[in-house]
Amino acid sequence: MKTFCILSAFALLGTCAKPKYTARIQTLKDNIKLEDSTFVISYANTITSDELSTHLYTFSSKDFEGRRVGEPGQKKAAQFLKNYYESEKINSPYGANNYFQNIPADFFSDGFKASENVLAYIKGSEKPEELIIISAHLDHLGINEEGKINYGADDDGSGTVAIMEIAQAFNMAKKEGHGPKRSILFLHLTAEEIGKRGSEYYVLHPAFPLENIITNLNIDMIGRVDDIHKNNKNYIYLIGTDRLSKELHYISEKVNNTFFNIDLDYRYNDERDKNQYYTRSDHYNFALKNIPVIFYFNGEHTDYHQPTDTPDKIDYKLLEKRTKLVFATAWQIANQAKRLEIDANNKYLN
Numbered sequence: 001m002k003t004f005c006i007l008s009a010f011a012l013l014g015t016c017a018k019p020k021y022t023a024r025i026q027t028l029k030d031n032i033k034l035e036d037s038t039f040v041i042s043y044a045n046t047i048t049s050d051e052l053s054t055h056l057y058t059f060s061s062k063d064f065e066g067r068r069v070g071e072p073g074q075k076k077a078a079q080f081l082k083n084y085y086e087s088e089k090i091n092s093p094y095g096a097n098n099y100f101q102n103i104p105a106d107f108f109s110d111g112f113k114a115s116e117n118v119l120a121y122i123k124g125s126e127k128p129e130e131l132i133i134i135s136a137h138l139d140h141l142g143i144n145e146e147g148k149i150n151y152g153a154d155d156d157g158s159g160t161v162a163i164m165e166i167a168q169a170f171n172m173a174k175k176e177g178h179g180p181k182r183s184i185l186f187l188h189l190t191a192e193e194i195g196k197r198g199s200e201y202y203v204l205h206p207a208f209p210l211e212n213i214i215t216n217l218n219i220d221m222i223g224r225v226d227d228i229h230k231n232n233k234n235y236i237y238l239i240g241t242d243r244l245s246k247e248l249h250y251i252s253e254k255v256n257n258t259f260f261n262i263d264l265d266y267r268y269n270d271e272r273d274k275n276q277y278y279t280r281s282d283h284y285n286f287a288l289k290n291i292p293v294i295f296y297f298n299g300e301h302t303d304y305h306q307p308t309d310t311p312d313k314i315d316y317k318l319l320e321k322r323t324k325l326v327f328a329t330a331w332q333i334a335n336q337a338k339r340l341e342i343d344a345n346n347k348y349l350n
Contacts, residue, residue: 021349028348029250034258035335036178041259043173043331044324047165049316052323055084055161056223056311060153067152068142069191070105070113077138078118081188084164085120090171093121093185093207103190103201110194115139117198118188119207122170124334126181131212132333133185134167134326135199135282136160136219137192141305148307153314155304158223159296160188162323169327180334182214189282192220199282203289214340215248216293217330218283222322223314226299233315235263236322237297239278242269245292245342246349248333252294255328262325268297292342296326 019027034040059080065073082099085092092099100116108115118138124130136159140152151157167186173179185207189198203210225233242249256262268277278284283293303309333340343349 024349025246028247028346029254031348032247032251032254033336034254035332037258039173039178040328040331043169043178044259044327046169046172047320047323047327049320052161052165052319053311053314053316055164056153056157056314059160060151060157060311062149062151066142066150067138067140069108069139069194070115071142073142074115074139074190078116078188078190081118081138081160081164085167085186088168088171090120090122090167090186093119101202101205101207103198107201108191108194108197112191112194115190115198117190117202120167120186122167122174122180122184124181124183125179127339128183129212130182130214130339131185131208132182132214132330133187133216133286134163134219134330135187135189135216136163137190137198137282138188139190139193139198141193144307150305150307151310153309153311154221154223154298154301155309156192156220157311158221158314158319159219162219162222162319162326163188165323166327166330170330180331182334183208184330184334192282196282196285199285203285210289210291213286213291215245215333216283216286216291217296217326218281218286218293219296219326220281221298222296223316223319224298224301224303225315225318226301228299229265232263233318234261235265236325237265237268237277237299239266239269239295239297240283240287240293241266243278243293244287244290245340245346247340247346248292248294251332251340252329255332256325259328260321260325262321290342292340294329296322298322
């Protein structure tokens with residue numbers, strides 16, 4: 001009986017000594033301090049619907065022939081991105097003018113030809129070894145059996161041009177002495193449409209050690225409105241935000257609540273969701289390596305994977321606002337005092 005009482009006392013002491021989980025979550029939230037609020041909005045405002053539209057009408061034009069993996073249209077899309085980064089004087093992590101991570105044909109199946117990821121990079125000013133990856137896939141479905149082009153304006157031209165504008169904004173900040181403290185990799189991935197193979201190849205052959213990656217913010221379809229939100233288009237689905245890092249989730253929410261007030265819809269983040277979107281875009285290959293992710297997504301619509309996914313159907317003001325949210329989230333993660341932590345390493349949760 002005496003032994004039982006002593007053990008019970010120690011158990012009670014342990015319970016009292018460690019704050020309840022809800023209190024720990026609140027402490028985590030209270031310790032998120034937004035960085036450089038004036039600067040982040042100033043540079044976010046350089047992201048414009050006009051520039052997004054200009055880029056997207058080119059990227060999802062007939063000249064790119066639907067950007068099927070390894071085909072001339074996809075090669076043209078990769079070259080378009082390389083030319084853009086060179087014109088903006090945003091470097092490649094590989095040095096010189098080598099912006100391509102070449103993927104051999106034998107990595108693919110079903111007769112797909114060799115392809116390439118496109119990488120651009122801004123080195124951090126204080127903690128360059130710590131890396132944020134902002135990704136989108138550059139490929140699409142090509143030309144269908146009826147000879148019609150699958151233009152892929154939303155899927156994923158919208159994510160592609162969002163990254164272009166985000167990179168330009170960060171580069172402008174750097175030129176004016178306000179560059180990110182941590183490094184940022186702008187990663188345009190091929191072969192998402194054939195099973196996320198471009199991101200699979202990247203995590204097997206990373207430009208920087210995987211342990212240096214803080215987070216992957218993946219953008220796949222953010223230019224349209226789905227049927228669920230036809231009466232309230234001020235939304236975006238976020239998937240994966242809290243799966244590995246509650247800190248990432250609450251940073252995302254605080255950035256949004258402070259600057260944008262977009263309705264963040266988490267219904268597809270439910271692990272029981274029958275669509276399983278969490279596993280269906282490039283962020284998943286990073287999550288499998290225990291790297292926290294956010295997947296930004298507007299949901300499916302009637303033009304999904306159809307030749308009718310064209311740039312005239314994009315809501316460019318909405319695309320602008322959503323792009324600014326990704327930029328501001330990346331800004332916070334790049335510039336906050338301490339590195340973003342996975343839950344297992346977060347002192348406020350353990």
